[in-house]
Amino acid sequence: MxxxxxxxxxxxxxxxxxxxxxxxxxxxxxxxxxxxxxxxxxxxxxxxxxxxxxxxxxxxxxxxxxxxxxxxxxxxxxxxxxxxxxxxxxxxxxxxxxxxxxxxxxxxxxxxxxxxxxxxxxxxxxxxxxxxxxxxxxxxxxxxxxxxxxxLSGNFRAAVFGANDGLVSNVALIMGIGASGASSSMVLLSGIAGLLAGALSMAAGEFVSVRSQREMLDASRPTQVTLSVAQDLDINENELVLIYKARGMSDEAAHHRAMERFGRLDCDCDPSLSYNPAMEEEDAPQEHGALGSDIGAAASSFCFFASGALIPILPYIFGLGGTFAMILSLVLVGIALMGTGAIVGLLSGASPFKRGVRQLAIGYGAALATYLLGLLFGATVG
CATH class of the missing domain: 1.20.1260 (Ferritin)
Incomplete structure (x- = not known):
């Protein structure tokens, strides 16, 4: 240097x-x-x-x-x-x-x-x-x-995807109805009906889904039967061992646990075999923290589907109609779709912009399909 x-x-x-x-x-x-x-x-x-x-x-x-x-x-x-x-x-x-x-x-x-x-x-x-x-x-x-x-992925999942479903389904609905030549009041009525029907359906589906999953988890959870009936079992047959083996314990550990239940052991041997009262349900399948509550998931689905489905009909609520209302509706929906897509991308570690564009393409694709169908049916009826 x-x-x-x-x-x-x-x-x-x-x-x-x-x-x-x-x-x-x-x-x-x-x-x-x-x-x-x-x-x-x-x-x-x-x-x-x-x-x-x-x-x-x-x-x-x-x-x-x-x-x-x-x-x-x-x-x-x-x-x-x-x-x-x-x-x-x-x-x-x-x-x-x-x-x-x-x-x-x-x-x-x-x-x-x-x-x-x-x-x-x-x-x-x-x-x-x-x-x-x-x-x-x-x-x-x-x-x-x-x-x-x-x-976040429990109730938040229901919220984000509920809003996205509301956006896509209702913009597709009003694009199809509007393209058929229906009046603005009819488009608005259809949009409100789509909002309520979709929100109720989403809430009911989410409630049933989460509740059913919880019920399956509860059905797999071990009970306290080993505490209540152990004293009445035949120690020579010792079917209590079968319970612990069915829960995945080794033969030695299952036998040791059963003897503890019968009060025959006060273990000072291998700690891994000893009974711990705090672990009474140690072999129970645990509910996943991301599952969320059934009521919370249903409420989130309803509210966010409704909020998403409301955006496409805002121009009609404020008295607009015709082509201008449809274009404005598409613009508002496009902004919202980019937002929901970006949030999903952000939380999943992906590019927010790419996820936003993907959501936009899906939403506009659905709207275009129903718009073309609306034109077709409008021409047929006319």
């Missing part, structure tokens, strides 16, 4: 133990962008760590510390070009705002996508360790997002 070279044109990569002489303007811009992203990510993870507790908070703070190490790498390369400190992008600032004011589920979902798009693996100025860090960070954030996604 030329010790007489001006510091403004020499950057040192302390992680790779090399120097980059005379970095180009493009390199400086790219490094400053990376630095801004690392500053933003460290800030976001630190905020989320403060809003969390226990192990999750510790993990988030460790990830934030890793981002600080990455910052030091780019600061070393930039030298004096690291000042003034670069400002995060608009999207990064928005994510910081979300982290400060809202829950972690949506923020972690966005952070997961950010980590997954890291360019370090292809950038020669980033170290292999940094690229590996970013890949690991994506998996860490994915794991932390799992529990939040599961909590």
């Amino acid at each position: 030329d010790r007489n070279a001006p510091s403004s044109v020499i950057a040192t990569d302390t992680s790779m133990h090399k120097t980059v002489a005379h970095p180009s303007k493009a390199q400086i811009r790219r490094w400053r962008r990376y630095l801004a992203e690392e500053i933003s990510e460290a800030h976001i993870y630190s905020v989320l760590a403060r809003r969390s507790s226990g192990k999750e908070a510790e993990i988030l703070q460790e990830v934030a510390n890793a981002e600080l190490r990455h910052q030091n790498h780019w600061r070393a390369l930039l030298g004096e070009h690291a000042h003034p400190e670069p400002r995060p992008s608009a999207s990064a600032r928005m994510l910081q705002l979300l982290a400060k004011n809202f829950g972690t589920v949506f923020v972690l979902a966005l952070a997961q996508r950010t980590e997954g798009r890291s360019p370090y693996a292809e950038d020669p100025d980033a170290t292999e360790a940094m690229a590996a860090d970013e890949a690991i960070h994506e998996e860490i954030i994915r794991a932390l997002s799992t529990s939040g996604r599961e909590k």
Whole structure:
């Protein structure tokens, strides 16, 4: 390294133990962008760590510390070009705002996508360790997002998909009715009927679905019969052992548990065989946390289907009619479909834009099909 070279044109990569002489303007811009992203990510993870507790908070703070190490790498390369400190992008600032004011589920979902798009693996100025860090960070954030996604995926699933179904089914209905030449009042009446019929059907279907699933889980749950009838069983036949074997226990463990039930053992042997009163239903299938309640799922389905189905008929409610009302209805539905698709994409770790476009294509495709049918039947009747 030329010790007489001006510091403004020499950057040192302390992680790779090399120097980059005379970095180009493009390199400086790219490094400053990376630095801004690392500053933003460290800030976001630190905020989320403060809003969390226990192990999750510790993990988030460790990830934030890793981002600080990455910052030091780019600061070393930039030298004096690291000042003034670069400002995060608009999207990064928005994510910081979300982290400060809202829950972690949506923020972690966005952070997961950010980590997954890291360019370090292809950038020669980033170290292999940094690229590996970013890949690991994506998996860490994915794991932390799992529990939040599961909590949302019960009633939230019914809500989002209920709204989407309302949007698609009712816009298709009114497009078909409108294309047939029916009056605006008839289109509005049809839309209201479609809203009520669909919302009630969705609520009933969701209620039956969730209730049936809960009933199946309850039917598989072990009862307390081993406590109530153990004293009356023939210890020589010992059918109690069969219960525990049917629940998946080994022969030895089943026999040991039965002897405990008969009061013949007060075990100080292998702890794995000993009875634990807190685990009376240790072999019971557990209800999945994402299932949600039947009433909650039904109410969410009704309300969100109705809210979705309301959007296509808004122009008719306000007295509009004809082609203009149909076009405005399609525009409003398109915006809503993009929104629901983006939310689903965000929570699933996929591209919100691509999921939004997919929902839009599905909705408009259904509307086009019924519109063409409406034209056909209108011409036939005429």
